[in-house]
Amino acid sequence: MDWLGLYNYWVVVILMMAGFYIVIAQGNLVKKIVGLNIFQTSVFIFFISLAKLDGGSAPVYVEGITEYSNPLPHVLILTAIVVGVALTAMGLALVVRVHELYGSIEEDEIHEQDGSD
Template identity: 80%
Template sequence: MTLLGLYNYWIVVVLMMIGFYIVIAQGNLVKKIVGLNIFQTSAFIFFISLAWREGGTAPIALPGVTEYANPLPHVLILTAIVVGVALTAMGLALVVRIHETYGSIEEDDIHQQDEQQ
């Protein structure tokens, strides 16, 4: 049952592969960013879930409680989420600029236009 008991890691692996596949396989620049987000989210879930402890409670000092979840990965991922938001914003801003200059956000279209030049 250990394989099922570690279901959080299975979720991470599946999400990571879905995200990675979208980034590679999609020709649409916005969808690539979506894939990148899913890919990053899998890493976030990995960190957050590894902080969990059986029987542990939220990391707030309470009388009579000795088992706490590890707060450090949560804090790390708070930072990583901010980084992820900045990356998404940056990526989408670039897509807007690409759309302005090429009139398209499909990779094939754009490469075709560049080759014709």
């Protein structure tokens, strides 16, 4: 049952595909942002999982502990989360502007309005 042991990678794959699908298939601008977030989160989980060692401790030097998890990817993901939050904020801000300008956040309706300009 080796493949079950890697279940967080399966979670990553499923989340990634789900998020990506939402980004592509949804016409609602907010839902697209949500999809983008899920997509990114899956990558965060991926990084966190790959650094975790079974039975590994937090990287603090203590007598008697020999196995540590790798702290570096966790730190990286802290940065990536910050970037992700900024992106979400930016994206939502744009959606707000779109709503102000077009009165809608559905992609097809917006294109229709621009087409008739």
